[in-house]
Amino acid sequence: MKDSILSQISELNQEDKSRLYKVIEGFLFDNEVDITKEQNKEKVAIANNCPHCESTKTRKNGHQYGVQRFVCNDCKKNFRVSTGSVTAHLKKKELLKVYIPNMLAGYSLEKCAKLTGISKQTAFDWRHKILSALGKFQKEQMLSGICESDDVFIEFSEKGNQKLEREPRKRGKSVFIKKKRGINDDKVAILISCDRKGNKHLQVASRGRISAEDISTILKDKIEPKTVLCTDGHRSFEAFAKENKLEHQTIKVSAKQYKKGIYHVQHVNQTAQDLKDWMKDFNGVATKYLQNYLNWYALKSIINESQSPLKKTVLLIATSFSAWYEFKNIINLPYIN
Template sequence: MRSTAFQRLLESMDKLSMAQIERLGDALKAARSRRAGLEVLEKARPVACRRCGSLRVVRNGHRGELQRYLCRDCGKTSNATTDTPLARLRRRETFEAYARCLAKGFTVRQAAKACSVSVSTAHRWRLRFLEKVVEHQPKALSGLLEVDETYFRISHKGSRSLKRPPRHRGGEGAGRGRKASEWAPVLVGRLRGQRYTTDKLLTRVTAAEVTRALRDVVRRGQTVVCTDGGSAFLNLEKDLGVPAKSLVVGYDGHVMDGVYHVQSANSYHERLKSWVNRQLRGVATKNLPLYLAWMRLRAWGAGGVEPRDILTSALGKQVINL
């Protein structure tokens, strides 16, 4: 808006009725929310060309309220969302409100209602917003790392073809006991006294897969790994090259030597499974890594992360586990 038009708007404020002032206040609040999301996107402006990597990037008008940039070398244009999971999504002015829904752990229908979008759009946005966060794992941690596995029943939620009879409302499968073919293992590591969390969806809980999941997380000489007595954890000290403590609850109790336990990891398991299985009513196994990443965002710090941090993460910049 031009400065003269803005000045006329300010001068007309004294002529507004109380009803008009309230309507104007609601409109300003909505406009502020829209601009907040767009400003986060604008701050992620490309320093280099997203196409060829050239630094000769200049402003080149706007498209859909976002600044576009032109590369002087390859002639291609781009904006802050180009080549990111948020590319080509519409209604960008609603992104900040949707990020707020993710921060609160809303269901798809709750988020759709809060942002005035369809349920299918809310679900598609959820997958796009969390795509890059899957990669935001901690690296080379120092301290006591509690590691334990938990299990989610394999779900084909949303699939139009099943190779087995359907289980209505999550009912148990045929037979007794836990069959490996019906459960998906998730490895979780929590750094004692700090907010770092690592997680990995495994195909099987084997020594090779556990070692592969933790190799980049630990730091030689500065990390101590604490696990339960599972056979997959017995050779971690040799495989990772870091001290490892393994306790068997039936023999050592819940705490060994007054220090070593996996209760922080188990507490995280409980919060994760209660949220996924109860509030979200279960998720498809193929999308489970996205929901593990979502939980990492929500568990980062006492109050989780801010909506602007979720938007920044969706664009590919790591804001957790740093």
């Protein structure tokens, strides 16, 4: 039996061997993964802040279903360790350890649901609760040294919406449908920034052309002082750099200028291309869920390169106590209305 298994493994290609290796790692680290335990540790670390009003004036208030309960002295509301987290209102949270490796492997929602033993709708909700939790690290991400930044545009999508406010798009080219040229409200602007240390920050900015105000809103608290900002000739970036007293290096790729000494925008351009290629596997992403996929993309290399992707993901999502609220607030995002 042992020789037979080893023989079968040796016949696998490198990609399948890597996938098998990750599965074995998952089994080895499975007993160490306990999201409730990690949430408890993190909640203590942040002084049990109230998820409703963010007050630090809280105290213990007994247990509910075996979980520590708290009460806020300011807003008087009760909350538990799981309030606002991925596991809030989750009836089968023990299955997250089964679901997460399947999600990270890139399996379809239908396959994830089948392998985990949950419905397809639950698989969809779990995916976006997890990705909403990863958004915490996009909000806290800081860029330093030499930072490259650029905008990229993706078609506005109402995938899954049964009541479109526009005519549905047709596959392929049609002489009867005139597409808007250039940058317009049919496209969504994503601001991509990365530094030479490998840190990435990706955020949906707006529909249509990006403005200096959009850039300031997104990057104002994300770039450390004395950072050198490298961009193309977009005037909005120049205005942002001047306002925040940053050294700004303009690389005019349109004029076939690809490098200026140590300064270039090759990393951010490559990131934009990799993002588009990676997103093709999802067969289209609704714009209202786009930020969640950007959260995933920004952290996927950190997760995949860890010793146990399952454990790393659990540790990441256990530190977010606003994931549930952000997941519920998706329908109110300003750029989807």
